[in-house]
Amino acid sequence: MTAQLKIRYDSYIQENQLKSSRRRDMIFEHILQIQGHFTVDNIYQEILTIDSGIGIATIYRTVRLLVASGVLSEQTFGEKKGWFEINDLKVEHHDHMICTSCGKIIEFHSKVIESNKHEIAKAHCFIIYSHKLEIFGLCNTCQKQ
Amino acid sequence: MTAQLKIRYDSYIQENQLKSSRRRDMIFEHILQIQGHFTVDNIYQEILTIDSGIGIATIYRTVRLLVASGVLSEQTFGEKKGWFEINDLKVEHHDHMICTSCGKIIEFHSKVIESNKHEIAKAHCFIIYSHKLEIFGLCNTCQKQ
C-alpha cells in the first residue's frame, strides 16, 4: 500500500514539472508512518525534532501537494482547521465518530449508509463525488467520568 | 415555529442575565426571515444596508448567542468558516448534498441512515449528541453544463 502511495506521489511530481527534494521526501515518508488523523501543526512539531531548520510553510506546501495528488484527504471535523489522513484507495471509505469530551476519533464503515446514500443521490439526480459523515457524542471512556 | 424560536431566544437572555437591545433584537428578527444557510458576513452585508452603524463584532456575538440558545445550528460544510441555519426542533434532522460546482445545497432526510447511525453508535458504546452528513458532488443543473 505504501508502494501505491509512493507511485501516486512520484507521478504527481512528474506530471506537474515539480521536483523532489530532501525535505519534500522526508515529509512524505514521515506522513506515511502516521496512523490516523493529524493537523499540519502536529507533523510540524514532530519533524522539527528531526530537522530543526524546517519551516511550517514547507509542511503546508507539501501537505497541499499530497492532497492534490490523492495521497492525503482533508476533513474539518466541524472545526475551522484542516485535519488530514492517508487516503488509501484500497481501503473502504470510512466515517468518523468524534468524542466531544476527549477528542477521540473512532472510524467506522456502514454498507447500509453507503447504499442509502446512493439511492438518495439518484432520487435527486445528484452525482456523488464524496461524502463526509461525522457523529459527535461521548465515547465509552468519557461516559464513565 | 417563529414563536417557538422567540421563546428560546427570550428565555436564554433571561436565564443568563443578558439584556435585549435594539440591535440584538433586530439581528434576531432578520435571521428569522432567512431561508437556508448563511454566513456571518452574509447577514452583516444585509443588515449594513438597514443599519449602517452596525459592527461585524455585534453580528458575531449575536450569532454565538443564537447558537448557544439553540435558535441556530452551525456547520462547516468542509470549509474553514461557519455556516448557520435556523434550528427548528419540530422539523426532522436533515443532511446536505452540496454541489461542488455551483454551491447549491440540497437538504434531505433519511430514516435509514438515521436508524443505522444509532445501531453503529450502540455497537461502539457511543452516546450520540449530533451528526453531520454531507454529500459532495454535482447537482442536476451542473451535470448538464
Place this chain on the structure above:
DNA sequence: ATTCGTGCAAATGCTTTGCACCCAC
C-alpha cells in the same frame, strides 16, 4: 447606578504568499 451591549481596532489562529536565496537536475 450598575451592568450589559456595542463599535472600533487590535489580537488571534490557521493558512497562504512574496521574496531572496538555496538546491536539484
Place this chain on the structure above:
DNA sequence: GTGGGTGCAAAGCATTTGCACGAAT
C-alpha cells in the same frame, strides 16, 4: 545555469477580544 524548493516574515481570512463609551433595567 535555470526553474523549482525553502525559510522567513508579511499578508489574508474568519473570528474573537479589550476597551471606552452608550444604552437598558
